[in-house]
Amino acid sequence: MPTHFKIAFCFVAFTLAGAAFAGTPADKPERIRGEIVSFAGNALKVHRRSGDTVTIDMQQSAGVNAVKAIQLADIKPGSYVGAAAIPGPDGKLTAREVLVFPEAARGTGEGHYAWDLGANSTMTNANVDTVVQSTSGRDLTLSYKGGSNTINVPANVPVVTLIPATRAELIAGKKVFVVAIPKTSSTFDGKLVVVEKDGVAPPM
Incomplete structure (x- = not known):
């Protein structure tokens, strides 16, 4: 897939987290900010700024960008x-x-x-x-x-600005901004991850 299409796809998920969302409260995307604990299989664990650790299911359709x-x-x-x-x-x-x-x-x-x-x-x-x-x-x-x-x-x-990234960059200790839909109180369906690169953390 061409790079500009990958980025554009990620922005679709980004938009979901911005403007008013018309779905049910359970479907409403959340913005998760924190630090990666681990990434194995499709499971991305993030320690949130709020102090809790959540698990984000990163299916293949989920976008990954850096800043x-x-x-x-x-x-x-x-x-x-x-x-x-x-x-x-x-x-x-x-x-x-x-x-x-x-x-x-x-x-x-x-x-x-x-x-x-x-x-x-x-x-x-x-x-x-x-x-x-x-x-x-x-x-x-x-x-x-x-x-x-x-x-x-x-x-x-x-x-x-946003640039393409890969799942190989989702490593422990990196700062992330994640758009995800809640599944339970501590698990989410990931739609977009913006990951720290070259020391530049996502400020969003």
Whole structure:
């Protein structure tokens, strides 16, 4: 399968974890962040930030990507990004991380919705209209169907893009971001794993 199709497939799963999900609560994808304990057969064990360890069933259809660090200056008008942000006292959104999507994934999860990377955090997947230098980084004006946001991206915020990865990279000690559907309280059906590579951990 060509690389861009593999990445695009992974983004389908990524989208499931973003916008509102219409299925039953039991089918609702969860975002799992933590560190790999082990990977054997199809069983990926992850120690979550919350302190518990869960088992994720990684069938062959589950996608695996890694993240590559890029520069804030790489974000240009016309880029398609996903920006997790939190509101400041003045209501202005400040980014916690920015994911620059490959062009093949333009339109993925488009919109502005609640996220779980801190209190009151949101995710905006949108096109970059303008980039303006500010005293605290850069201000991105983002537009999506139905609205627009301006998000400040401080210079020290992680900016990454997704690159292909393999299951051979799912080794103990690596940080991961997983999109999965719960089967029991401690087991999940894995849809997407984004794994640490070359010391760059998924910031999502």
